[in-house]
Amino acid sequence: MSLYEGSVRRPIMTSLVFIAVALFGLFSLQRLPIDLYPDIDTNTIMVMTTYPGASAADIENNVSRPLENVLNTVSNLKHITSESKENLSLITLEFEYGEDIDVLTNDVRDKLDMVSSMLPDEAENPIIFKFSSDMIPIVILSAEAKESLPGLYKILDDGVANPLARINGVGSVSVSGAPQREIQVYVDPARLEAYNLSVETISAIIAGENKNVPGGNFDIGNETYSVRVEGEFSDPKQLEDIYVGSYNGRNIFLKDVARISDSVEERVQETYNNGVQGAMIVIQKQTGANSVAISNEVMKILPSLQEKLPSDVKIGVIVDTSDNIRNTISSLGGTIRDAFIFVGLVVFLFLGRWRSVIIILVTIPLSLLSSFIYLAITDSTLNIISLSSLSIAIGMVVDDAIVVLENVTKHVERGSEPDQAAIHGTNEVYISVIASTLTLIAVFFPLTLVTGMTGVMFRELGWMVTIIMIVSTASALTLTPMLCSLLLKKNPKHSKLFKILYTPIEHALDGLDNFYAKLLNWSVRHRAVIIVSAIGFFALSMVLVKYVGTDFFPTQDDGRIGVTLETPIGTRTEVTRALAMKVENEWRQKYPEIQIMNFTVGQADTDNTFASMQDNGSHIVSYNIRLSDPGDRERSVIEICDMMREDLKAYPEFKKTQVNVGGGRGGSMSGQSVVEFEIYGYDFAASDAVAQELKDRLEKNVPGCQDIIISRGDYQPEYHVEFDRQKLAIHGLNSSTAAGYIRNRINGATSSYYREDGEEYDIKVRYAPEYRQSVEDIENIMVYNSMGQGIRIRDLGKVVERFAPPTIERKDRERINTVSAVVSGTSMDKVVKGGLAQIKEMDIPQGIDVQVAGSYEDQQDSFSDLMVLMVIIILLVFIVMAAQFESLTYPFIIMFALPFSFSGVFMALYMTGTTMNVISMIGMIMLVGIVVKNGIVLVDYINLNRERGIAVINAVVSGGKSRLRPVLMTTLTTILGMVPMAIGGGQGSEIWQPMGVAVIGGLTVSTLLTLVIVPVLYCVFAGVGIKRQRRKHRKAINKID
């Protein structure tokens, strides 16, 4: 008993099996978390090494280079880049996507062990950490305060950050913008010198006083007691009365030489939320944790945290990345719903029977639900890729069921009982159903095997569609015949209303059939005309290729803008802040779309993980701007960003400006494309000159380049204290001792900690601010040698002003300077082309090499991956068809649909102004499987007619006429299933829109042309075959004669 016969005979079992699948699918769906993208394993490892006191150049030579040389041998390495800054070397290893990062980390660790002995003694051990997109903050909260501002850090740390950090999946919570408490001991250098004291002695005395010492145990009678000396300060005021020495028989107390101030740290990053100073709480997630779940949890406990805070502290939300995810996913859900409705309408229009419509539409939820089981098993999520797979599949899953139903209906109309018709009808078509599913699987299964970033992205798409197609075929061969046997009636009676409504449709469809038959009849008799005009059409459409720009990923409008502004290096925080305020006010008035705007300015504290990963400094302002939802505003985030860039041109005060769609520059897939011109070369001056010229040329001559930035930072003015080693030696000093004295006086010596309520605060001893404001102040610093003699710095060396690049960047073991530009208002290929033309005109000195990287490099990689994939897929599809037809000619004829589908893609992209990017490319690849289906149906039936003894031309015309409806129906379901995707409108729809546009364009054009060109070519090839046979025949007869 065959599969379909069994299922027709056992309807209860069949239906319950599918109900079980559906239930399991629903159960999985309920438990699936949501996310924006599939879980993309990180492909970057960072190695951080600190070498205190070393300059950028020292770090480059002694730390970065030896490490790079060894790490370069790790396998699967794509790029190795390094940044050498003062005190710090940061090496980033970028690997090919899809490799096991844990294995790679171990490799890196092994290599580091090898090299660690070659590093300078003072350098600390290199630290490895895996960087991934998870490090991007998922929620940023703002805190506004009035009276509580001075104590805000502690309030937030205890009341908000700690409870939030306990949420499952939260990686780190950092509070920035709220200064931490610090006990400052500001000494007066003149008095110190007068009393023969130094910062070091004072700091040692404070440390000595501020100690609890256990004194041991002793027995009194029957009891044992312990003795303790509680020396720790219980009030910062106690510091004033510490005895620090004696002079001329008089006791000197700390208050005599210093001012004690219980205040906050001196240099701090300030945060302004909507113009009010406050703090920012940044929440980062652990690798692999679900952003939406965390953000839900955060939002849930936030009100209860708010209640416990002082009444003037207000917590608000600046960024909640899960908003975007939720909206995107729900708008995709809407897309799927619309597609379902469209498909239902098409099926009803063509079949005209509600029973048939039910039989067909049941397949959709069943196959879609089954894919959720796959997602649940692989611990995946409902994300853009998995949901758009559903949207893609929805129009295709009904195809198999339609073919089966159509044939069964034919049998019923011929007089079979429905149950017999179901079995025999399915028996007749099951091979071609399986074959057409195989052609689709030949397209989608290879997607699961691609490497690189595209592979990581589209693996899920491949699996999802493959699984959905297999389930839909299984259902078409079991459930559909079973339902046909139960639901179809031999002589259906229609109500009057139905007749009134449906008769015109039926007439129209009949008219279409007849028109097509006539067209086909004319075409097959004018083969040359048709072929020549088809070739002409294809050639013309290929002209469009030139006008369709290429890009990497579509830019998503997630309503977030990140802006970074830099004033000239060294500008004081106050000046930068005032400018930032001015810009904020201007933007607030100009862009009512802005809902929340927050900025930070100033030097970040080193223990703030989030801030220390970003650029910060007294001259840097960074804004976080959240716009209203895309549906609620007229202007897109891209337009607003362009206008902001225009606004910023009116501020000559800013040396560098960056306005980033989506919050981050490049890197993130949803932002605008960034083209990077990498300038390799050892000589700083030469590469700087090239970079500057390129920047100027790009600005002037290449339209669409925005926010052009040179990566090498401005040369920082520094005061170098250059000791004369001879003089040092005379006084019994060495360079590092002397340097330590300077550091303790300017930066301060952390002598001890003041403890209160379980918290520790630094006690810092240093010169009072008024004594460290000029070069003379540095020169006057007194250094004491081991004999206790005081020598001033000015007697040991001189203080000079120097300029040095703050960071030295290297990539693939060469010094590099990058000129990067955001592509806006044009496509990436045009910018690259323009840039390369400019570089050609430039006079590049020897030893300097310029290369294009950034999104362009990613795009090139992805495109070449996808091109290889496309070739493989075309071959696979050919193999499947050749196997089905047992012929090489027919697949070849059918393949002629492909070039026209590409014409259609380019026409659609051109007309809608969409670019050729990774997403539209995937759409194009899918087309390979979709468009050949029509050809298969046509050629299969024409073959059938010929086997039945009909002459070629008649076979073609009548076959075409009878297959027109199934072809149009399956095509229309696929096209209309994609229409909601292509129209878009919802949040995040920009991402999959190009795919919808590409598929609709390609499928429409290729279907219209296939319907004519495939029959015509069939006639040509069949004619050749017949002639050959006749010739053979004639030869044979001649021989006999």
Place this chain on the structure above:
Amino acid sequence: MKSVFITFDQAHYEKILATLDRLNCRGFSYFQQVQGRGSKTGEPHYGSHAWPSMCSAIITIVPDERVKPLLDRLHEMDLETERLGLRAFVWNIEQTI
């Protein structure tokens, strides 16, 4: 005793069996897969790609008086769904054991 040879499109199978039962014709031999085509209009039944439908055949040996009702019933059946195809042929049985 007469033998009745019935060839028919597979879709008829269950109905024919029911008819035989109703007319009390117990014995029969059934050939499940039979290929063939009709002499005049009958569509070929080859089970092939071009002609996917198949015939079956039944030979039943019945007493003379049951031949006519059986043929009448079969003819009726054939007229109901002419496009499927059903034919019956009768000949004598000389001897049995």
